[in-house]
Amino acid sequence: MPIRPENRARYPKDWPAISLRIRTERAAGRCECVGECGRGTHPGRCPNVNRGRAYGTGSLVILTVAHLDHTPENCDPANLRAMCQGCHLHYDREHHRQTAAATRRAAREAAGQLAFTVPADPRSP
DSSP: OOOOOGGGSOOOHHHHHHHHHHIISSSTTOOOOOOTTTOSSSSSOOOBBBSSBTTOOOOOOOOEEEETOOOOOOGGGGGEEEEEEEHHHHHHHHHHHHHHHHHHHHHHHTTOOOOOOOOOOTTTT
């Protein structure tokens, strides 16, 4: 997955080497997802291999490295998983939903739109 420019400083300087080591040495070029992506489309380890054809779609597989805790600063190997782009996108879908909502909210507030809040019931204790 491409690193967004605003997040680049959160990755260590040696991230390219870390990512390469996870994808080639540990994962041997194959997606390491064993279901944590939540797709439910592969029993056991995902069969997708870097630069091969994705099962089901036939699209080109690009092996990426996912941070399981969604924290780029945490590059402990136990927190990293080589994943094909399909598994990585599915694994991150809830995190992406949350960050997109926060980005939209910040843009509205920056434009001067106030957040809608329901006033407290004056009768409640």
